[in-house]
Amino acid sequence: MPLHVSPAPAPALRSVLTALGSPTAVREAPTPSLRSAEEPATAELPLPVHVLDGITAESGAVTRLTGWRFLIRSGGRSVAAADTVLTADGWAFSRFFEGPYIDSTERALHQAETLAQPYQPRLLSVPGLYMLALWLHGDCAADGAEGHPAATDLLVPLAPAPPGIAAHRPHRVAELLPVLTHRVTPVPLLGTPA
Template sequence: MVLRVPETPEHARAAVRAVLDAPHRRPAPTQAGTDEPDAPGSPDADTHAPFSAVCPHRMFEIDLTDLAEGRGLDTARPVGWRWLVHDGAHTIGAVEVADVGGGHPVARFTEGPFTTCTDAAVATVRTLPQIERGYYELRLLHIPGLYTVALWLADLVGWQDLLVPLAPAPPGVQPLRPYPAEELAALLGSRGRRLAPTAPQP
């Protein structure tokens, strides 16, 4: 399987470097060790000892209303970029770079289960025999209205997109299970219809 990453913009890479270079904005090392950081494997990865910013991928958001009304991933909008932050061989967080327009990105270091679960999600999809010969773009999909984040494998040859929910997942959704995108969108849309406020009648 080929996981494609579009060329990352220079302003986003500069924002990542600024976060990792700022002592008050970056994490403290977990421990002093001799392990070398993982090779980024991408010309767009930035390394700052002892941290490595690796695996850049675009972030997308979709509104709960769009899912509830069955419009699916076509309405997902790009909102920025995310790099995983490694301390040695371990993911300890991520740097998210939000595109706010005007060429002035907003970058922040984030932690939590959605970040650390990403490695497990990538490892899961790499083992799937049905996509060994596929060609996918690695993305992240955020559904704020459901507090849901999923790894999004966008099929670049038009067969079938996959969504891999990260833990914690909403009730009825199995984390780290690769879902056909339409199946998971329908499942989340059904939940969204139960949660979305009812529009007032004319």
């Protein structure tokens, strides 16, 4: 089934396109692949980036939108990514970057396209575990900037994943949330009351 990619806010896309058109921004970016790209670069596949702020028994995963990420493609392949953030003046370009999450995101998106059910792709960052996952939201008509993971949504941990969590294996939120809860819950020190 095709993925239903939410459109990014127009100012977020404009800020990335402006940065791509700026020789200074591209030259100063820590992205050798983008700097050496011989063909024009385009910003594609905007994904809302949500951060897991906590996990509660009542509401499950508590998340908040922190930005939009675009894959930057040149010559038929992803060479970098661009992040935007919401500022007091609206959406603004934040940075270009590259690394293992670029290929991993692309691989997870291709995996998701083979699933029988349609999904809306998002990214979920779990800072306490240094983990990033492709979040496949079951409500394709939802605003990609809103909402929380539903129990039936899928999370696909991206590589590199934390030890004990398999990268590129889709998990229902209801299955993976208890594992994440256990991992991010601080362990009381010996001799201190729990």
